[in-house]
Amino acid sequence: MTALICGSFAYDNIMVYPGRFREQILPDRIHILNVAFLVPELRREFGGCAGNIAYNLNAIGGAGRPMGTVGTDFEPYAQWLSTCGVDDRHVRQVDGCYTAQAYITTDLDDNQITAFHPGAMDHAHVNTVPTDEGITLGIVAPDGRQGMIDHATQFADAGIPFIFDPGQGLPMFEGEDLLRFIDQATWVTVNDYEAGLVQQKTGLAPAQIAERVEALIVTRGAEGAVVWCKGRRLDIPPVPAAEIVDPTGCGDAFRAGLLHGLMHGADWEVTGRLASLLGSIKVGHHGTQNHALTPEGTRKAFSTAFGFDLGI
Ligand SMILES: Nc1ncnc2c1ncn2[C@@H]1O[C@H](COP(=O)(O)OP(=O)(O)OP(=O)(O)O)[C@@H](O)[C@H]1O
Numbered sequence: 001m002t003a004l005i006c007g008s009f010a011y012d013n014i015m016v017y018p019g020r021f022r023e024q025i026l027p028d029r030i031h032i033l034n035v036a037f038l039v040p041e042l043r044r045e046f047g048g049c050a051g052n053i054a055y056n057l058n059a060i061g062g063a064g065r066p067m068g069t070v071g072t073d074f075e076p077y078a079q080w081l082s083t084c085g086v087d088d089r090h091v092r093q094v095d096g097c098y099t100a101q102a103y104i105t106t107d108l109d110d111n112q113i114t115a116f117h118p119g120a121m122d123h124a125h126v127n128t129v130p131t132d133e134g135i136t137l138g139i140v141a142p143d144g145r146q147g148m149i150d151h152a153t154q155f156a157d158a159g160i161p162f163i164f165d166p167g168q169g170l171p172m173f174e175g176e177d178l179l180r181f182i183d184q185a186t187w188v189t190v191n192d193y194e195a196g197l198v199q200q201k202t203g204l205a206p207a208q209i210a211e212r213v214e215a216l217i218v219t220r221g222a223e224g225a226v227v228w229c230k231g232r233r234l235d236i237p238p239v240p241a242a243e244i245v246d247p248t249g250c251g252d253a254f255r256a257g258l259l260h261g262l263m264h265g266a267d268w269e270v271t272g273r274l275a276s277l278l279g280s281i282k283v284g285h286h287g288t289q290n291h292a293l294t295p296e297g298t299r300k301a302f303s304t305a306f307g308f309d310l311g312i
């Protein structure tokens with residue numbers, strides 16, 4: 001019983017400019033834009049959807065293996081995965097490429113300027129979903145376009161149920177691509193903004209998507225989540241966060257909870273709450289893999305938050 005987590009690995013370089021972009025960018029000079037920001041603070045974090053989901057799932061005692069493509073600069077991340085005990089047999093290095101990386105500069109008004117280099121992620125399709133390794137569940141999270149298409153088809157052909165999680169990969173797909181993914185998937189999960197984009201591209205409202213899959217899960221940040229399942233709408237409450245530090249990666253933490261619940265056959269009340277709890281724990285820490293989690297700690301936090309035992 002193992003989940004295969006298809007998606008990206010990335011380094012997130014996060015810089016804070018202790019000023020305001022608008023004071024450096026002159027509107028009448030925008031045609032010859034040439035600005036440099038001195039950023040005394042730089043953090044380099046391990047990220048990418050497959051890495052993040054695998055980190056969370058492994059930390060709560062779940063069985064999951066990430067599958068993704070990385071570059072020749074992956075060594076520090078590989079060491080981190082090994083420290084965390086994440087099984088990296090499906091993490092493949094592509095020669096001549098860097099690992100995907102984001103360079104995010106934030107100013108004091110919380111404006112962001114981001115550059116994203118996909119690097120090895122664009123080769124995601126060199127990996128194939130294994131059919132002889134006891135994979136019982138999958139997720140297709142944001143990754144190279146062809147990789148997402150191929151892995152969804154490979155899961156469907158192998159009869160392995162999977163979650164379709166288009167996330168920030170949504171702009172790469174047209175309505176007909178999304179309809180095919182929805183048709184192949186057993187579950188679909190998006191945040192509320194992405195739900196709007198999917199509706200715009202496919203013409204399908206959440207309740208209509210839910211008719212085509214076993215469940216559609218829509219996350220709503222601090223407001224929790226909604227599970228659309230078998231003609232009904234189930235609201236999943238948020239867990240009040242001890243501190244709100246950084247919302248990045250809450251979606252990936254949430255997805256680890258979904259995989260864990262689904263793998264253990266838990267009902268949506270339990271699966272949704274576990275996912276919600278993990279998102280709430282994550283929001284209290286910078287980065288996407290810096291929050292400490294243990295199976296026992298998660299069980300304890302679950303019963304404190306909801307007043308009943310997790311049971312898995
Ligand atoms: N401020 C918060 N307080 C409590 N729970 C939160 C908070 N933010 C997020 N969560 C939990 O995490 C889940 C996922 O968050 P969100 O909807 O922001 O995902 P997302 O937009 O996909 O995030 P990202 O793509 O940045 O990882 C929410 O459904 C909620 O359960």
Ligand SMILES: [Mg+2]
Binds near residue numbers: 252
């Ligand atoms: Mg997201």
